[in-house]
Amino acid sequence: MHSLALFTRLMAASLRGQARYPGSALMLALGQFLATGIELVAVWALFDRFGSVQGWRLTDVALFYGMVNMMFAMADALGRGFDVLGTDFLRTGNFDRLLLRPRPLALQLMGHDVRLSRLGRLLQGLVVVGWATAQGGITWGPASVALALFAIAGGVALFLGILVLQGTLSFWTVESLEIANVLTYGGVQAAQYPLAVYAQWFRRALTFGVPLACVAYYPGLSILGRADPLGAPGWVGWVSPLAGFAFLMAAFGAWRLGVRHYASTGS
Amino acid sequence: MHPMHPVQSTQRGPPAAPRNMPHILADRLVKTYRISERDPGVWGAVRGVLQRRHRTVEALSGVSFSLERGELLGFIGPNGAGKSTTIKILAGILRPDGGRVEVDGRDPFADRERHVARIGVVFGQRTQLWWDLPVGDGFDLLRDIYRVDPVRYRRTRDELVALLRLEAVLDQPVRQLSLGQRMRAEIAAALLHEPELLFLDEPTIGLDAPSKLAVRDFVQRANRERGTTVLLTTHDMHDVQALAERVIVIGHGRVLADCSVEALRARVTAGQADGSPGQTAPDDPSIEEVITRFYALHGAGES
Amino acid sequence: MTAHERLRPYGAAFASRFLQMLQYRSAALAGFGTQCWWGGIKVMVLAAFYGGAATAAGAPMSLGQAVTYTWLAQGLLALLPWVGDPEVARAVRTGSIVYDRLRPVDAYALWYVRTTGWIAARVLPRVALMAAFAAVALPLLGLQAWAWQPPAGLLAAVGFLLSALLALMLSGAMVMLLNVANIAALNERGINTLAMPVVVVFSGNLLPLALLPDRWQTLLLLQPLAGLLDIPVRLYFGQLAGAAALGGLALQAGWVAVLVLLGRAAMRRTLRHLEVQGG
Numbered sequence: 001m002h003s004l005a006l007f008t009r010l011m012a013a014s015l016r017g018q019a020r021y022p023g024s025a026l027m028l029a030l031g032q033f034l035a036t037g038i039e040l041v042a043v044w045a046l047f048d049r050f051g052s053v054q055g056w057r058l059t060d061v062a063l064f065y066g067m068v069n070m071m072f073a074m075a076d077a078l079g080r081g082f083d084v085l086g087t088d089f090l091r092t093g094n095f096d097r098l099l100l101r102p103r104p105l106a107l108q109l110m111g112h113d114v115r116l117s118r119l120g121r122l123l124q125g126l127v128v129v130g131w132a133t134a135q136g137g138i139t140w141g142p143a144s145v146a147l148a149l150f151a152i153a154g155g156v157a158l159f160l161g162i163l164v165l166q167g168t169l170s171f172w173t174v175e176s177l178e179i180a181n182v183l184t185y186g187g188v189q190a191a192q193y194p195l196a197v198y199a200q201w202f203r204r205a206l207t208f209g210v211p212l213a214c215v216a217y218y219p220g221l222s223i224l225g226r227a228d229p230l231g232a233p234g235w236v237g238w239v240s241p242l243a244g245f246a247f248l249m250a251a252f253g254a255w256r257l258g259v260r261h262y263a264s265t266g267s
Numbered sequence: 268m269h270p271m272h273p274v275q276s277t278q279r280g281p282p283a284a285p286r287n288m289p290h291i292l293a294d295r296l297v298k299t300y301r302i303s304e305r306d307p308g309v310w311g312a313v314r315g316v317l318q319r320r321h322r323t324v325e326a327l328s329g330v331s332f333s334l335e336r337g338e339l340l341g342f343i344g345p346n347g348a349g350k351s352t353t354i355k356i357l358a359g360i361l362r363p364d365g366g367r368v369e370v371d372g373r374d375p376f377a378d379r380e381r382h383v384a385r386i387g388v389v390f391g392q393r394t395q396l397w398w399d400l401p402v403g404d405g406f407d408l409l410r411d412i413y414r415v416d417p418v419r420y421r422r423t424r425d426e427l428v429a430l431l432r433l434e435a436v437l438d439q440p441v442r443q444l445s446l447g448q449r450m451r452a453e454i455a456a457a458l459l460h461e462p463e464l465l466f467l468d469e470p471t472i473g474l475d476a477p478s479k480l481a482v483r484d485f486v487q488r489a490n491r492e493r494g495t496t497v498l499l500t501t502h503d504m505h506d507v508q509a510l511a512e513r514v515i516v517i518g519h520g521r522v523l524a525d526c527s528v529e530a531l532r533a534r535v536t537a538g539q540a541d542g543s544p545g546q547t548a549p550d551d552p553s554i555e556e557v558i559t560r561f562y563a564l565h566g567a568g569e570s
Numbered sequence: 571m572t573a574h575e576r577l578r579p580y581g582a583a584f585a586s587r588f589l590q591m592l593q594y595r596s597a598a599l600a601g602f603g604t605q606c607w608w609g610g611i612k613v614m615v616l617a618a619f620y621g622g623a624a625t626a627a628g629a630p631m632s633l634g635q636a637v638t639y640t641w642l643a644q645g646l647l648a649l650l651p652w653v654g655d656p657e658v659a660r661a662v663r664t665g666s667i668v669y670d671r672l673r674p675v676d677a678y679a680l681w682y683v684r685t686t687g688w689i690a691a692r693v694l695p696r697v698a699l700m701a702a703f704a705a706v707a708l709p710l711l712g713l714q715a716w717a718w719q720p721p722a723g724l725l726a727a728v729g730f731l732l733s734a735l736l737a738l739m740l741s742g743a744m745v746m747l748l749n750v751a752n753i754a755a756l757n758e759r760g761i762n763t764l765a766m767p768v769v770v771v772f773s774g775n776l777l778p779l780a781l782l783p784d785r786w787q788t789l790l791l792l793q794p795l796a797g798l799l800d801i802p803v804r805l806y807f808g809q810l811a812g813a814a815a816l817g818g819l820a821l822q823a824g825w826v827a828v829l830v831l832l833g834r835a836a837m838r839r840t841l842r843h844l845e846v847q848g849g
Contacts, residue, residue, distance in 0.1 A: 009408060096390075100383050101383060266300065266355065
């Protein structure tokens, strides 16, 4: 069976397993909804009091907020296998089972425990983008829609790359480092706002280190049709999502090293 | 019981190595583990962060053997002797530090996906099925993972279900099965894709007598009727006696014996005749006694 | 019995739980890095909204105060009543909860004291670490503007400490309610799921309550969760001084009393129910 079809099968199996406990699944979904909801409350409250942040209106920020949350939601749903690699696979010895199957490890991990509740964040992000369009008068043409999809794909790749790196670290420490949460959840928190509002060193880190700016800020600028207050040329937003894919590829390079290390030291 | 349908050339193409080469070739395998050591207590933990100390354990110090297609090999040895390490290296989930390993002409780790497509592994303690899914659904998922032709799959599955008496458990989640049921389901799961090589790690542990006999009988059939090469690790000497034409005894990371059960018995009783003091020497020691004495002769008791 | 004798079992229970929790050094460190970053990002967002100016028009607090508030919130995070005391859950699971009825001490008081010890043992190391980072390390790195500022004077400091103590007691009373829910075998996951966002918003952990819309301010101050974080911090800055300060402390104390009474009643009922069922 073709890999993509298999992935769908694994995902379906995971969802069926969760559906056996509908109460718990509903509870998780509600929890996710509320957790992302309070972030919205924070953003709204700050705008309610201050009116704008360095020239950016709530509707501008809403676009960044919506897109970043959509990216993370999808990566989060796909990347849980890497997130729990240490606790669910390495410590229990179940990782050996994955190695014994004639399929790529990454594929098997991505199909593991696909949580529908995480996709609640996707829906929220979509709604927020819709609101931003309606209230903020964003015009969507074929070009900007294509760019948005490209940016979101790049963002999914980026967040997935972070999760892959987190999984890779577990080969060495066995405990999952929660510092990775700083990059994922913290990254979402930071990238929700246009990066121009932050200090230079932070912007640099988020452009060249973990390239959140490349998948959210610059494409967002191009969609809004605004010039970058920091002076980057207009074409940057159209190609910068590639950085997300590059990041993911680098993450998989590290992952392969991790698997090699695992096979050398045993469990 | 139905006879099993004979092996046909698999849809995955011919094996990589010509048929006259050994199926498994292990050449002077060496494996060393580094275990980090830490003093107990808080102070020890702090020192542990600053300064790592290691203890090296030589799990394998040069293990060599080869296995032809269709052989049924018993792999025995005391705990900590290196059996699991060897199995893991052969399965491709552990890389040796020295020596060479070839299964069907391939390096198990480097060529992982192609290698594991043709082997079946049963680990006694851990399950390869999905905990919350019914057994039948788990089988179907494995079919997709191993890319088995649906028509062949149905035939194989039905045979296995009949032979291992799994009709009743097919729609129960694995979680709810008894140990005996789970073991039988594991063995079926390992054979759904008709592997040429089967690793069985402690397959009868904790099973009641009828289940043990069923498993033993089944393994024998798989080996004789289909020519599946079988490598069996076990502490149950009756398994060995019933099934294995050939045994390899591993101790201290080395091969201590590589012969038939009868030859092993002969070696032990001969050694006995050398005059170990104060031991009664029955004419026909049980298989457990044979093994126990063999370990003792080589100082290979449990470490 | 003298008062000392009477209080002995409770003192001992507090001390033992407190010291036991302090031993979990890795627990103290875990999440510290995450919190530093989390606080840092919140501070950066606040600085962006203030536009770099120390006070923005219409802002009820200065940027420096908002920043300090953020760090205090991170340090005092363990005060937030999200989950019940795991020891209670374990006692329920193993059935040893029944022994508490057989001891010559008040069951609620014993559990209250143990829970408070558990909370305190998690708060103190974290506050110390957070202070070391935000009050000492950040200024040393030249980031004074984003650092944890000292309190607004000696009186404010004293007020803060008193308020923090009351916050601890308040947290204990709230966690006791979660404990009782645990004992009553109510849906623990469900309660925690709903409790967390509510607690995070209304204690002031998400944003200082004063930064939330003006029209809600009175209600926000009066509700019980404000006493967990917002009131102590207002005393820290001297925003509540003199009579207002006493009012704030009284508000905290009042809620402690109400929630303790509620908890006792609930516990009595639940334990009686358990006895009927056979424990």
